[in-house]
Amino acid sequence: MVSSYRGYRAPQGMLSWALHRLTGLGVLLFLFLHIIDIFLVGYGPELFDDLLFIYHHPAFVVGQIALIASVYYHAANGIRIILVDFWSNGYKYERQLFYGAMTVFFIAFIPTATIMIMALLDEL
Amino acid sequence: MQVQFRIERFNPDQDTKPWFGEYTVDVEPTDRVLDALNLIKWRQDGTLTFRRSCAHGVCGSDAMRINGRNRLACKELVRDYGSKITIEPMLGFRVIKDLVVDMEDFFASYRTLQPYLVNDEPPGVGRERLQTPEEREIFDDTTKCIMCGACTTACPITWTNEDFLGPAAIVNAHRFIYDSRDHGANERLDVLNSKSGVWRCRTIFNCTEACPRGIEVTRAIEQIKRTLLTGE
Numbered sequence: 001m002v003s004s005y006r007g008y009r010a011p012q013g014m015l016s017w018a019l020h021r022l023t024g025l026g027v028l029l030f031l032f033l034h035i036i037d038i039f040l041v042g043y044g045p046e047l048f049d050d051l052l053f054i055y056h057h058p059a060f061v062v063g064q065i066a067l068i069a070s071v072y073y074h075a076a077n078g079i080r081i082i083l084v085d086f087w088s089n090g091y092k093y094e095r096q097l098f099y100g101a102m103t104v105f106f107i108a109f110i111p112t113a114t115i116m117i118m119a120l121l122d123e124l
Numbered sequence: 125m126q127v128q129f130r131i132e133r134f135n136p137d138q139d140t141k142p143w144f145g146e147y148t149v150d151v152e153p154t155d156r157v158l159d160a161l162n163l164i165k166w167r168q169d170g171t172l173t174f175r176r177s178c179a180h181g182v183c184g185s186d187a188m189r190i191n192g193r194n195r196l197a198c199k200e201l202v203r204d205y206g207s208k209i210t211i212e213p214m215l216g217f218r219v220i221k222d223l224v225v226d227m228e229d230f231f232a233s234y235r236t237l238q239p240y241l242v243n244d245e246p247p248g249v250g251r252e253r254l255q256t257p258e259e260r261e262i263f264d265d266t267t268k269c270i271m272c273g274a275c276t277t278a279c280p281i282t283w284t285n286e287d288f289l290g291p292a293a294i295v296n297a298h299r300f301i302y303d304s305r306d307h308g309a310n311e312r313l314d315v316l317n318s319k320s321g322v323w324r325c326r327t328i329f330n331c332t333e334a335c336p337r338g339i340e341v342t343r344a345i346e347q348i349k350r351t352l353l354t355g356e
Binding site: 005007008011014016017081084085086088090091092094 | 215332333
């Protein structure tokens with residue numbers, strides 16, 4: 001019932017959950033990729049070094065910025081979910097906690113993204 | 125004021141898939157969405173099908189999606205929506221006709237949690253089972269449920285997982301689990317501790333947002349989760 005997701009006008013709680021799932025899946029996807037590249041070290045450092053150009057490709061760097069965004073969001077919102085789960089008054093502040101998590105996200109993400117984008121522009 | 129209604133229609137005897145009917149009605153701004161639906165049914169199209177009974181937010185018959193969110197049509201004023209209102213049936217249930225959905229599974233989930241007093245002992249004093257106002261207060265919020273289904277069908281988990289008991293069933297279990305007169309808490313907690321129980325809840329808060337009775341649904345679910353973890 002994928003269409004159901006479109007059929008409901010998402011309140012902020014549903015948006016935060018959808019983003020949490022998407023970012024979680026994104027990070028998991030990268031983890032698989034990471035496992036594969038580490039596995040390739042077994043075939044010798046030369047092969048590993050030869051394939052490093054993939055990680056330096058601009059498209060991949062953009063992907064890494066998305067990865068950092070995913071990790072930051074998933075971590076910040078994860079703390080919010082833990083607070084809602086374990087703190088008996090957490091439910092009252094669910095919305096404020098979301099805005100707090102978003103603030104933490106932007107404080108962490110903006111400088112990181114700036115550094116990564118600068119490095120990417122230097123390479124181009 | 126003139127209001128344009130888009131209403132999702134589906135008659136399984138004629139239609140292969142749902143379609144939207146458009147109706148323009150003259151209503152007072154203080155009329156409720158249900159009044160407008162009645163006007164459409166009585167004066168424009170008698171085949172429009174929806175449930176309603178008390179029309180005062182107590183029976184829980186007329187839960188539906190109004191502009192994309194679960195609401196009771198009898199509690200929503202037209203003026204709060206403006207001149208265009210879209211009405212659709214609740215999500216996740218089979219549509220029987222137009223806005224009427226099949227709620228059999230919903231009530232089946234509810235019944236698995238023994239939503240009644242479980243206590244084989246005779247009442248202590250006289251014929252009553254006494255409890256203090258403080259003991260009553262613990263589950264006061266969840267006594268307000270009218271079983272309209274707005275919370276359960278607002279939950280994204282129920283749209284894709286048929287086994288999940290759903291917020292409404294959990295709310296009604298909560299009402300008895302924390303009742304000092306009841307002895308069935310362990311059996312209910314066993315069901316709620318299963319794969320289709322409270323752990324399917326991802327604290328999305330759609331249920332709390334949708335509840336027309338203002339029940340803090342997610343709070344009740346979270347309280348049960350903590351009871352399962354700590355035994356308190």
